[in-house]
Amino acid sequence: MEKLLVVAFTEPDGSLSPQSIESIHAGHALAGPELILGLVGGDVQPALGQLQAIGARRCLAVAGPEFSQPRYATDATAAEALARAAEATLIVAAGTPRTQRILPGVAHRLGGRADTHVTAAAFEGDDLLVSRWFYRQRMEGSLAREQRPWAILLEPGCAVGGGKAAEGALPAVELLSVETPEVLRRTQVEGRQAPSPDQQTIRPDADLLFVVGAGWTKKQADGQVHGVDAEKLIRGFLQASRASLGSSKSLVDMSGEGQAVLPFLSHLNQVGQTGATPRHPKGLSTCCHGEEPHAVGWRFVRERRAINLDPNCGWARGKADVLYVADAFAVMEKVNELLS
Numbered sequence: 383m384e385k386l387l388v389v390a391f392t393e394p395d396g397s398l399s400p401q402s403i404e405s406i407h408a409g410h411a412l413a414g415p416e417l418i419l420g421l422v423g424g425d426v427q428p429a430l431g432q433l434q435a436i437g438a439r440r441c442l443a444v445a446g447p448e449f450s451q452p453r454y455a456t457d458a459t460a461a462e463a464l465a466r467a468a469e470a471t472l473i474v475a476a477g478t479p480r481t482q483r484i485l486p487g488v489a490h491r492l493g494g495r496a497d498t499h500v501t502a503a504a505f506e507g508d509d510l511l512v513s514r515w516f517y518r519q520r521m522e523g524s525l526a527r528e529q530r531p532w533a534i535l536l537e538p539g540c541a542v543g544g545g546k547a548a549e550g551a552l553p554a555v556e557l558l559s560v561e562t563p564e565v566l567r568r569t570q571v572e573g574r575q576a577p578s579p580d581q582q583t584i585r586p587d588a589d590l591l592f593v594v595g596a597g598w599t600k601k602q603a604d605g606q607v608h609g610v611d612a613e614k615l616i617r618g619f620l621q622a623s624r625a626s627l628g629s630s631k632s633l634v635d636m637s638g639e640g641q642a643v644l645p646f647l648s649h650l651n652q653v654g655q656t657g658a659t660p661r662h663p664k665g666l667s668t669c670c671h672g673e674e675p676h677a678v679g680w681r682f683v684r685e686r687r688a689i690n691l692d693p694n695c696g697w698a699r700g701k702a703d704v705l706y707v708a709d710a711f712a713v714m715e716k717v718n719e720l721l722s
């Protein structure tokens with residue numbers, strides 16, 4: 383019988399991120415009321431408040447100021463202590479930068495194995511099978527392991543809405559006492575540096591993927607290019623909607639070649655076969671033809687809409703749920719007006 387522990391790190395305010403909550407629900411779908419929860423953070427009380435309705439067998443925690451920083455040495459020590467206290471054979475966590483950094487090392491300390499970027503996990507009889515993508519998401523593989531403990535990092539967004547609701551009551555928390563000698567605290571996190579929200583156009587947690595294509599930079603009906611208007615409309619929509627910005631390859635290639643087109647785009651925004659495969663519930667494509675090498679990057683976007691002047695563009699061929707045959711400049715101007 384497997385013993386499944388979900389390890390979750392709390393945020394600076396003591397709460398759990400949506401990704402951590404998703405991993406706890408995924409853990410509950412696998413282990414049911416036998417689930418063992420393991421929380422780590424400066425303060426775990428707010429997280430306990432969020433988890434009152436989660437049925438679990440045990441709720442372990444490692445808490446204190448020394449565990450508030452995302453620091454390898456203390457994070458790994460806390461996760462190892464939780465796994466040992468739980469006698470876990472399976473250790474599940476949301477695949478965030480913080481857990482991706484430590485969990486393979488923790489598995490090594492415990493003599494186990496780790497798999498990252500797992501997109502699904504389910505029991506077949508007594509055997510746990512996990513799925514993940516290989517070769518830039520062109521092939522999906524399913525695998526099982528004999529080694530225990532087995533640490534599994536779940537790709538955020540894959541279990542949303544899936545599995546059964548984790549109903550029940552949270553047992554009393556068992557606080558573990560974990561030593562943190564000076565040698566574990568040598569690294570200090572002094573702060574975070576991140577682009578301002580307006581510069582940061584890639585937002586993996588956004589509900590909407592907004593894709594811009596090369597059409598924004600092409601001559602329009604009046605024979606002119608309207609780059610300045612395009613930039614204003616795109617930036618205005620991103621600001622109002624907080625959508626994540628994706629691009630076609632043609633458009634980012636133009637930006638890379640130094641042409642004075644949308645300067646806030648980089649190859650990181652590229653969606654498609656040679657770009658990213660983001661996971662957003664909805665997507666809106668504008669001025670992009672929807673050719674297969676681009677549309678293949680939309681495979682995880684569940685609701686797709688596109689705006690294109692061409693009724694025979696790729697989106698019209700079964701790649702979008704709704705195609706608006708319209709001028710994206712006019713449509714987005716109206717949309718921005720409605721959002722303001």
Ligand SMILES: Cc1cc2nc3c(=O)[nH]c(=O)nc-3n(C[C@H](O)[C@H](O)[C@H](O)COP(=O)(O)OP(=O)(O)OC[C@H]3O[C@@H](n4cnc5c(N)ncnc54)[C@H](O)[C@@H]3O)c2cc1C
Nearest residue numbers: 595596597630631632654655656657669671675676691710
């Ligand atoms: C090996 C390989 C890998 C590739 N990988 C990728 C990839 O990862 N990602 C990717 O995107 N592409 C990729 N491509 C390129 C892909 O095949 C297309 O060339 C590219 O996606 C086209 O970009 P686009 O649709 O923005 O531009 P275009 O093909 O130029 O289309 C512009 C569109 O804008 C529309 N338009 C113009 N003005 C307006 C307006 N006012 N309102 C509404 N619509 C308007 C036009 O009707 C047209 O459909 C790859 C190609 C190859 C060969």
